[in-house]
Amino acid sequence: MSAKIPVGVLGATGMVGQHFLRFLANHPWFEVTWAGASDRSAGKKFRDATSWRLDGVMPESVAGLTVEECKPGNAPKLVFSATDASVATEIEQAFAGAEHVVVSNSRNHRMESDVALLVPEINADHLAIAAAQRARRGWKGLIVTNPNCSTVVLTMALAPLRQFGITRTVVTTMQAISGAGYPGVSSMDINANVVPFIGGEEEKVEIETQKILGGFEQGAFVPHPMRVSAHCNRVPVLDGHTATISVELSSEPPEQELIAAFAAFRGVPQERNLPSAPAVPVIYMPEKDRPQPRRDVERERGMAVFCGRLRTCPVFGYKFIALGHNTVRGAAGAAVLNAELMKTEGLLD
């Protein structure tokens, strides 16, 4: 008999679902007791329904679960949603309508005016929208979302600089293949190549960033007024999205002050010592050629964002590099941290 909080994963057999299962293995608060997938998997043992695509092997703890259909009923109160965008709207709303707390990695509800798009270090206060969401939708449950994997890297890197007045930013991402799932990117497309296009990605980075870094006033989200331009590219890297960032500030602090701001940055997850919170959420690396995805992305269990090379930008004043783990900090880990925050807010009771 576990004293842990039972949780379910919607879309558990897919690649994002597998990331959830791996990240949640041995979690101190949560235990996966329920796995939802499509009709054709329902009824099978998880080990039989699933081709394990992640490096290493399937966690023993979930191999024996019986896969369920993605319908509320016998699922635990807390469910993580790794469902595909094509079905996420319907599934997530069905669960939220049936008293479930849905902590979603899907893009479908992120930009809704009554749904929190959370990065707990940055905008934990946005959770306050929950009451309005329930009231407006007539739900007893709740939907909370985390951002696109590239947006997390950018917002975590910009959050420490908000105090200096961000006015404009131009970001170019070099994104890992794991961001596209499985089979995802064909090796014929990406081997020794760059693909300078990822469908819908630039738009997501541009609008999600404004929502996350924006305020929450009088019960409504107020987007940050900064202008954001994103160039999104796929590169032959396994895990970790790297971003080059030029940023314009309304003040002109010396560079050392920005570096100090990265290092000093902390948020609610650190204050409350949440289990998945990195001790230092933004790690500034002084080496001239870091961070690098293959060398740094697994540090801090993939939950920190790494910055480096802060220097003057002839156009915008400042430029630097940022890196984050797209399937951890940008997906499964992000959602789990959201759930941890929600627990400490009493939203899982």
Place this chain on the structure above:
Amino acid sequence: MSAKIPVGVLGATGMVGQHFLRFLANHPWFEVTWAGASDRSAGKKFRDATSWRLDGVMPESVAGLTVEECKPGNAPKLVFSATDASVATEIEQAFAGAEHVVVSNSRNHRMESDVALLVPEINADHLAIAAAQRARRGWKGLIVTNPNCSTVVLTMALAPLRQFGITRTVVTTMQAISGAGYPGVSSMDINANVVPFIGGEEEKVEIETQKILGGFEQGAFVPHPMRVSAHCNRVPVLDGHTATISVELSSEPPEQELIAAFAAFRGVPQERNLPSAPAVPVIYMPEKDRPQPRRDVERERGMAVFCGRLRTCPVFGYKFIALGHNTVRGAAGAAVLNAELMKTEGLLD
């Protein structure tokens, strides 16, 4: 008995030198008859002095040459310089002082106030500095240079837009490993990785661009006033530097006008039908995910620059992708095109 112009290559046994030899094989005007290298190679047959590092095999036409020291004397009048920056200043000046025309790929003289930094499609008029250089330095010879491999891509992509008044640009490069020579980048550094730093590269892109796109007035170079900010990265690609470019123009033409400007762009090499000139120097690709280095870089013998994805930029008005072959258009091919231009100007007589 060849009717071709005999040419020499300084630093012929190195990787850049090998690119020259391959590009010059079967050239209709030039024939490599002289190969210069370091003391320890001098006196050997080229095939014995050289580990051929390029794909395929050494051109038969140069295998039997006897390697010479990099000193003027029996070298042909026209020499291409592929010498390392650590020795290029001295060697190139010695040849120019001894009546040789040095067409150099080295960075050493690029930013000198009396040396042309040429991209023949863009600033053929800069060649007029030759007289001043000879007068000032007391040389009967001449030094002419081509830009850094990333600069070529950026300047070729911006040149068609100059007419709209370029005020600011932010560029992020994703550069091929061949740009670092041999052995160059360790596989332990770049396999499945991004290295967000290339020593000296960003500075070169920023200042060379202004010189190339600038004017030549009253016998002096006038840098273009645009502000340029570069982020330079190494990615696991063999050949071809890809760049994401955000650009601010002083006018606000519709996007289609910019695309038309790319397609309409021509320069002196096209007018004169120079042997190494691409028929269309800037090729705009309408596909949503092109250009791509592995798929496009070898087209047009590596001499064209490819652009794509022109779209609005929330920060600067316009953004797009550019791609060019770093060891051809960005090195050996660039220098050979310079020499072809110089021949038509009578500078090789």
Place this chain on the structure above:
Amino acid sequence: MSAKIPVGVLGATGMVGQHFLRFLANHPWFEVTWAGASDRSAGKKFRDATSWRLDGVMPESVAGLTVEECKPGNAPKLVFSATDASVATEIEQAFAGAEHVVVSNSRNHRMESDVALLVPEINADHLAIAAAQRARRGWKGLIVTNPNCSTVVLTMALAPLRQFGITRTVVTTMQAISGAGYPGVSSMDINANVVPFIGGEEEKVEIETQKILGGFEQGAFVPHPMRVSAHCNRVPVLDGHTATISVELSSEPPEQELIAAFAAFRGVPQERNLPSAPAVPVIYMPEKDRPQPRRDVERERGMAVFCGRLRTCPVFGYKFIALGHNTVRGAAGAAVLNAELMKTEGLLD
């Protein structure tokens, strides 16, 4: 009005079909005038029906063709088959029954007792089965096949050694991703990885090799009695299958004799100077670390097989390396060379 022989391609819009179209562009004897594909493409222009997946761009000569269904009727007499194995049996037999000469790259008919499995340098005499095939099947047309892409490399490398009496061989392949078509191998499977399994490949290499190197006596194929064991692996290489080969011979020639045998090897395509025949079909490289797929595979238009590192094997007497271009010599180029041979045999009249 072309004087060339019109040809069709079955399965023209797929990746293998595209390889055929690229290889046939500018062919001196053949001209693609007909492109067959699935129902859903039929009626469209080729350029509209096809996502071009090969590096570079679609040949202009085929872009304007109207795609037809894969049914005999208005197709030219000679058709190349790039159809998927799931439909190749039916389609190819329909064409052969309707007087077409089907030169197929599909595996379906390769091991039939009345179908030639050709490598023209090795077993051009196997074409004599044609009469028996027509008689037995009641066809006025004909089906001829080329081997699996790995088999071509192995058989071309072993053919020069047949004279020494091959008794056993153990081969390990390291195969390029292009062998799996498009999208083919997921980048999540092969990036910085080896996949030590390719479905059905080892069996094909083992039995096809015996048929090809075997004889044709009294109207029947007599498999070569050698024993063949294959280990097939996928590696992150774009084009070119590399093989390590240990071989046991019934005689014990000195190593230099084997090297001389590689160099001296010629076949009917060389004697008849067929347009796609490499001048030297097996090129032995003396360098200690060659051949290598990326560096050598494009030489000789991809039609030669490269060997190297012949040395003593403590187990079998001899071991060496072989390399061939899987989509050229191992697919499209192989079939075209077959057709060229057939033309000189009068089989296309």
Place this chain on the structure above:
Amino acid sequence: MSAKIPVGVLGATGMVGQHFLRFLANHPWFEVTWAGASDRSAGKKFRDATSWRLDGVMPESVAGLTVEECKPGNAPKLVFSATDASVATEIEQAFAGAEHVVVSNSRNHRMESDVALLVPEINADHLAIAAAQRARRGWKGLIVTNPNCSTVVLTMALAPLRQFGITRTVVTTMQAISGAGYPGVSSMDINANVVPFIGGEEEKVEIETQKILGGFEQGAFVPHPMRVSAHCNRVPVLDGHTATISVELSSEPPEQELIAAFAAFRGVPQERNLPSAPAVPVIYMPEKDRPQPRRDVERERGMAVFCGRLRTCPVFGYKFIALGHNTVRGAAGAAVLNAELMKTEGLLD
């Protein structure tokens, strides 16, 4: 005050040395208190003398050590040798002569008739040579070695089959770039390529295997009589050497018996529960396409060897795949396991 056994690392600043430091961080028995390197590093803090080349960051525990020259004196009794082959003979003998126990990863002494070449699961009994070595050389210290990184994979995979009488084996390796150290393999050589040659590697695999799997009788090593032929290749993989193995046995057990033998295999390290010993030293994977280097190499802390795809070989009876971590099980981890074994034998007292 640590209760752990202090240890030194010879060649600590190099890449192999760094692997030792990382593997020894948090070791329950050993603690690195001494780091030896070349003259030019001596006297500096380790963090200043060393460019950390492994993924992640330098262990804090060694960053503050003062680097010493590689001379006996103040070094701890137990030293691990990661010295380069060019200097290992002299350095290791100097330490062994000065009462140090040298547990070496270098190749220099491996094939000496009085030096143990250990794989503790296989030939722990070979340690008995220690007395003879000391007597013959007049040393109070001792040198013990571990095999080449490819040899470990092959011998661990063959050891469970020894009971069936191994007569011949043909092995082809596909080796990771990390095996060549830093900078090691140029990216220009290995990006999207295979290099079918690794200097000296095939010879090492062939002779080391016979010594390790051989016996120790009447005070002397008796090489195993099996014949071994190796084909060694470099592939673009980061960590993990994969091998295809064909093996001939003097008996003809059913395949299932071999699979059972892999699974049942245990050695002295497992019996004694040594800290670095994997619970199951040879893990047989039933999946049709495993093991794979990127997906499996990090399991079991890199100390197990993975086998798969056991099937009949038309030439030799049996064939299968093996995989091991070249820098852990094939280098640092191997040496540490040797030292653990030696401690339990009282050889460190």
